[in-house]
Amino acid sequence: MATVAETAAPSSPFSLEGRRVWVAGHRGMVGSAIVRRLGREGCTVLTAGRDRVDLRRQAEVEAWMDAERPDVVVVAAARVGGILANSTRPAEFLYDNLVIEANVIHAAWKAGVSKLLFLGSSCIYPRLAPQPITEDALLTGPLEPTNQWYAIAKIAGIKLCQSYRQQYGCDFISLMPTNLYGPGDNFDLTSSHVLPALMAKIDRAKREGLEAVEIWGSGQPRREFLHVDDLADASVFLLQNYSGDVPLNVGVGSDVTIRELAELIADVVGFTGRFVYDTSKPDGTPRKLLDVGQLAGLGWSARIGLRDGVENAYVWYREHVLRAATSS
Ligand SMILES: NC(=O)C1=CN([C@@H]2O[C@H](COP(=O)(O)OP(=O)(O)OC[C@H]3O[C@@H](n4cnc5c(N)ncnc54)[C@H](OP(=O)(O)O)[C@@H]3O)[C@@H](O)[C@H]2O)C=CC1
Numbered sequence: 154m155a156t157v158a159e160t161a162a163p164s165s166p167f168s169l170e171g172r173r174v175w176v177a178g179h180r181g182m183v184g185s186a187i188v189r190r191l192g193r194e195g196c197t198v199l200t201a202g203r204d205r206v207d208l209r210r211q212a213e214v215e216a217w218m219d220a221e222r223p224d225v226v227v228v229a230a231a232r233v234g235g236i237l238a239n240s241t242r243p244a245e246f247l248y249d250n251l252v253i254e255a256n257v258i259h260a261a262w263k264a265g266v267s268k269l270l271f272l273g274s275s276c277i278y279p280r281l282a283p284q285p286i287t288e289d290a291l292l293t294g295p296l297e298p299t300n301q302w303y304a305i306a307k308i309a310g311i312k313l314c315q316s317y318r319q320q321y322g323c324d325f326i327s328l329m330p331t332n333l334y335g336p337g338d339n340f341d342l343t344s345s346h347v348l349p350a351l352m353a354k355i356d357r358a359k360r361e362g363l364e365a366v367e368i369w370g371s372g373q374p375r376r377e378f379l380h381v382d383d384l385a386d387a388s389v390f391l392l393q394n395y396s397g398d399v400p401l402n403v404g405v406g407s408d409v410t411i412r413e414l415a416e417l418i419a420d421v422v423g424f425t426g427r428f429v430y431d432t433s434k435p436d437g438t439p440r441k442l443l444d445v446g447q448l449a450g451l452g453w454s455a456r457i458g459l460r461d462g463v464e465n466a467y468v469w470y471r472e473h474v475l476r477a478a479t480s481s
Pocket residue numbers: 177178179180181182183184202203206207208209228229230231232233249253272273274275329330331332333334337339346
């Protein structure tokens with residue numbers, strides 16, 4: 154297989170300067186990080202909250218696109234959640250994601266958008282894909298049952314980008330980020346991913362003098378964690394430097410067990426108690442380490458190490474989530 158570096162790097166970078174860039178989902182963790190990062194590119198950032206445009210409504214999406222005429226679209230809006238939300242709300246994760254991405258991608262084609270970036274997820278790959286997972290593992294085996302609904306929707310998003318490229322020549326690209334964390338994360342224990350959930354639980358245990366913190370599952374699954382500011386930087390880099398139909402992996406290239414993650418967070422927070430494993434909760438996929446060779450070949454690598462990133466996220470959590478909770 155030819156690498157993307159051989160086939161898809163444009164001869165000159167796509168300039169964002171002076172462009173109108175719509176970040177759909179700008180209030181989310183990823184969307185807000187991409188808005189912050191675009192602040193350095195000399196473009197006009199366009200945003201519309203759910204109150205203005207419900208992305209599940211095709212007519213609202215097309216009216217917004219007609220009125221605002223973006224040159225570039227970033228699809229960072231989605232129904233997102235951790236293992237529990239994914240497995241208990243399958244209809245929302247499948248329907249919302251299918252409809253949002255179909256509406257935005259189709260409207261972008263109709264409006265003649267020059268470049269579109271679609272965000273997928275590492276959960277699109279087969280549950281037992283060989284590690285580290287290369288991009289060509291897509292659709293080679295069964296999905297992880299806990300998030301198959303979301304994965305199917307994200308695979309459809311990739312195929313939409315590829316089909317509009319093939320039939321209409323649209324420069325629509327897809328990125329597959331690994332598990333993300335950072336400022337703007339969701340700390341609600343019923344819908345969050347593991348890193349913010351453990352940060353909130355461990356911080357509470359420290360403040361309330363609790364002896365133990367509950368961890369779902371066995372603690373043995375491995376996960377790769379990318380700081381959202383690195384993901385935002387990769388997104389801008391790939392808007393400028395990538396024009397291919399391969400959905401590109403974005404990660405750090407190394408992973409940790411959930412137990413190791415909990416120990417790291419405990420060290421950052423200053424919690425010295427125990428962990429208790431609730432094995433009635435699902436482990437999910439045993440491992441999903443991304444192969445980031447194609448991205449490195451194009452010239453981008455992550456910069457924020459896990460400890461530094463967790464420290465940064467913890468500062469944000471204390472300033473924005475805890476402070477808001479204690480002042481209300
Ligand atoms: N978080 C992670 O670990 C990972 C995320 N990703 C991908 O990154 C992208 C962004 O995720 P993340 O920032 O974490 O998610 P968030 O939940 O933080 O943000 C999602 C955004 O989408 C908006 N949105 C959802 N539904 C609608 C709708 N019907 N109409 C308008 N806006 C809507 C939300 O609006 P509102 O604020 O009004 O709710 C919110 O701003 C997603 O595509 C996700 O799949 C990929 C891999 C890992």
